[in-house]
Amino acid sequence: MTVTVVLGSQWGDEGKGKLVDILSGEADVCARCAGGNNAGHTIVVPVGPEKVKTTFAFHLLPSGLVNPKCIGLIGSGVVVHIPSFFDELDALEKQGLQCSDRLFISDRAHLVFDFHQIVDGLKEVELGGSSIGTTKKGIGPAYSGKASRSGLRVHHLFDHDTFAQKFRKVVEGRFKRYGHFEYDTEAEIERYKHLAQRLRPFVVDSVAYIHGALAAQKKVLVEGANALMLDLDFGTYPYVTSSSTTIGGVCTGLGIPPKAIGKTIGVVKAYTTRVGGGPFPTEQLNDVGVLLQEIGKEYGVTTGRRRRCGWLDLVVMKHSGLINGYDSFNLTKLDVLDTLAEIKVGVKYMVDGKELPYFPADLDVLSKVEVVYETLPGWQTPITSTTSYDDLPENCKKYVEFIETFLDTPIEWIGVGPGRESMIQKTTGNVSK
Numbered sequence: 001m002t003v004t005v006v007l008g009s010q011w012g013d014e015g016k017g018k019l020v021d022i023l024s025g026e027a028d029v030c031a032r033c034a035g036g037n038n039a040g041h042t043i044v045v046p047v048g049p050e051k052v053k054t055t056f057a058f059h060l061l062p063s064g065l066v067n068p069k070c071i072g073l074i075g076s077g078v079v080v081h082i083p084s085f086f087d088e089l090d091a092l093e094k095q096g097l098q099c100s101d102r103l104f105i106s107d108r109a110h111l112v113f114d115f116h117q118i119v120d121g122l123k124e125v126e127l128g129g130s131s132i133g134t135t136k137k138g139i140g141p142a143y144s145g146k147a148s149r150s151g152l153r154v155h156h157l158f159d160h161d162t163f164a165q166k167f168r169k170v171v172e173g174r175f176k177r178y179g180h181f182e183y184d185t186e187a188e189i190e191r192y193k194h195l196a197q198r199l200r201p202f203v204v205d206s207v208a209y210i211h212g213a214l215a216a217q218k219k220v221l222v223e224g225a226n227a228l229m230l231d232l233d234f235g236t237y238p239y240v241t242s243s244s245t246t247i248g249g250v251c252t253g254l255g256i257p258p259k260a261i262g263k264t265i266g267v268v269k270a271y272t273t274r275v276g277g278g279p280f281p282t283e284q285l286n287d288v289g290v291l292l293q294e295i296g297k298e299y300g301v302t303t304g305r306r307r308r309c310g311w312l313d314l315v316v317m318k319h320s321g322l323i324n325g326y327d328s329f330n331l332t333k334l335d336v337l338d339t340l341a342e343i344k345v346g347v348k349y350m351v352d353g354k355e356l357p358y359f360p361a362d363l364d365v366l367s368k369v370e371v372v373y374e375t376l377p378g379w380q381t382p383i384t385s386t387t388s389y390d391d392l393p394e395n396c397k398k399y400v401e402f403i404e405t406f407l408d409t410p411i412e413w414i415g416v417g418p419g420r421e422s423m424i425q426k427t428t429g430n431v432s433k
Contacts, residue, residue, distance in 0.1 A: 002213075002262065003220045005250050006330075008227025009266035009320040011235075011274035013300070013307060015332035015415060016267045017041025017063040020223045022413075022423060027221035029213050030064025031073040033253030034243040035225030036112055037084045038137045040300060045420050047096055053419065054095060061088050062223050065099045070221075072099065075206050076108035077243065077253020078225075079142040080154065081117075082195050105199070106206030107155040115171055115183050116141040122178050143242035145170065154203055157196035164189045207255040214260060222250050228320040229274075236363060239278025247324045265412065266326035268317060270334040270399075273298055273307040279366045282310035282346045296336040311373065313346040314406050319359035321407055328412035331400060335416045340378040343399060347406065348372035376402060384417040389426045392416075400426075 004023060008014050021043045024030045037060035045066055047054040056063070060080065062072035074080060085105070092099060116138030145151035150170055156163045171185050213220055224245060229235045231245040244252060251258055271292050274280050283289065289309045292298065298307035320326075337343055349356040349369040360366050379393035386392055392400075392414075404411050414424040 002217060003222060003256065003260050005222040005224065005247065005261055005264045007224035007247065007250075007264065007266055007324055007326075008230075008245065009268045009324070009326070009329070010227050010272055010313075010316060011229045011280075012227040013040075013273055013275065013298075014227065014267040014269045015330075016224060017043045017058060018332070018415060018418075018420065018423065019265065019267060019330045019413060020063050020221065021045065021066050021420060023221050024064030024067045024070045026219060027064060027067075027070050028218035029071045029073055029210070030062040030221045030223055031075055031210065031254055032060075032062050032078050032223055032225060033075045034077045034245060034249040035241065036060060036079040036137060036139045036142070037081055037088070038139045038241065039225035041223075043420070044418050056092060056095060056097065059088055060085055061092070061099075061103065064221055064223065065092070065097065065103065068098070070102070072103045073204075073206060073210065074103075074105040074109060075210075075254040076106040077249060078106070079110045079112050079139055079146070079243075080105060081112035081138065082192070082199060083114075084112075084137075086195075086198065103202055104204045104206070104209060105154060105202045107153070107203050108206065109154050110142055110146045110151045111154065111157075112138045112142040113152075113167075114138075114188065115174055115181075116145075118181055118183065119174055119178060122181070140242040154199070157192060157199065160193050160196070163192065163196075167192075210254055210256060214256070222254065224250070228324060229316060231323075234319075234323050236278045236366070237361075239276065239363075263327050264324060265328055265330055266320065266324060266409075267330045267332060268312075268403075269332050270312060270337055271296075272310045272313050272316070275300055275305055275307050279363055280308055280310060281315075281349065281366065281369050281371050282313040283308055284310045288340075291339070292336060295339070296333055311344045311346055312403070313371075314403070315346055315349050315356075315359055315371075317403075317407055321409060326409055328410050329403075329407070330413035330415065331403065331411045332415035334396070334400075334414055335382070335384050335422075337378065337399075338382055338384075339380060341380060343376050343378050344373040345376065345402065345406075346371045347374050374402070384422060386416055386424065389414065389424055392424075 006020050041058040041063045043056045043066050064070045065072045119141045120136045120138045226241045226245040230241045292309035351368050377395045379395040381393045416422050
């Protein structure tokens with residue numbers, strides 16, 4: 001099989017971008033299947049003849065573009081804000097990453113407009129104290145329009161008169177729902193007349209494109225956005241995103257059958273973080289939480305918001321593994337735990353003295369859980385310069401192996417620092433270059 005999938009296994013921000021960067025070195029196509037520019041991947045790589053370490057921030061574009069031979073594809077399941085698409089592309093190219101001639105976008109992808117972003121903020125105000133904590137990028141309202149069959153897709157841009165008619169109707173509907181907020185409909189229509197012409201060379205029938213690649217035995221890498229616990233169906237609803245972030249979203253977002261998928265890698269941070277509202281059973285509102293936040297530099301690439309931090313939750317990971325069926329894991333940011341004398345891992349949820357057999361759907365139940373922890377000894381040794389699994393401290397290896405045993409899934413990759421070079425491939429003991 002020629003499709004490898006990288007998915008977030010917790011609440012996002014696990015560091016998927018670095019593994020995608022490494023794997024895309026051998027991929028022909030790197031594809032996004034869901035979400036929009038609410039995602040955020042930071043990749044640090046050496047650039048140019050002098051190998052200057054450069055930080056690239058990806059939001060909408062596939063982060064496999066860091067590798068100059070890899071083609072980027074934005075699939076039908078992604079929602080696209082065209083101005084942000086070009087802003088991101090321009091920013092990457094100013095940093096020396098030439099990718100205009102190897103970046104494609106599905107003609108079936110739905111469009112995010114500025115009015116969606118305004119509505120996103122208005123919806124959050126409506127929710128008041130129960131605010132979900134969205135990125136206010138218009139992602140939710142765009143997916144709502146898609147589900148209610150009033151959305152506009154990329155291909156609509158190329159029949160300007162029909163686009164203008166549909167656009168006016170959609171905006172008028174938002175005015176009726178939210179009141180007449182400040183928005184220049186006609187100026188936006190004119191703006192998209194010009195954006196459509198610039199976009200045209202990037203647009204493809206993504207179903208035909210990806211199946212052509214598969215038929216030619218090309219290696220396809222799929223980059224998941226967000227993570228399992230933010231999935232619309234299986235996450236901590238309603239504190240979730242608006243799309244399918246699971247392995248199922250790969251099939252629906254790219255138009256490929258399950259049998260085309262050869263390997264699924266789950267990316268898991270060595271502790272747990274989440275952004276925005278919602279339950280977080282292993283959250284540490286104490287010195288440990290602050291330490292993880294500071295050492296791990298836990299703030300969002302897209303929003304700059306500080307992330308909430310806590311111990312690794314293996315109940316969440318069991319739930320995640322049931323749904324996505326991971327073949328292996330990439331354990332990231334293990335070095336953030338270097339200074340701790342003891343490390344706790346959540347292994348059970350108890351309610352009224354009874355263990356919950358599965359991760360609960362009901363958030364009222366989840367708010368009552370008492371987490372049972374396993375306490376493991378820390379290693380209190382810097383591991384960032386470690387280049388093989390065997391050279392990691394014994395207690396560090398015990399931590400890794402405890403996770404593997406509990407989840408009955410091998411950890412194939414281990415991140416021990418922020419750079420591309422700081423990734424140990426456990427199966428061979430070699431560091432990826």
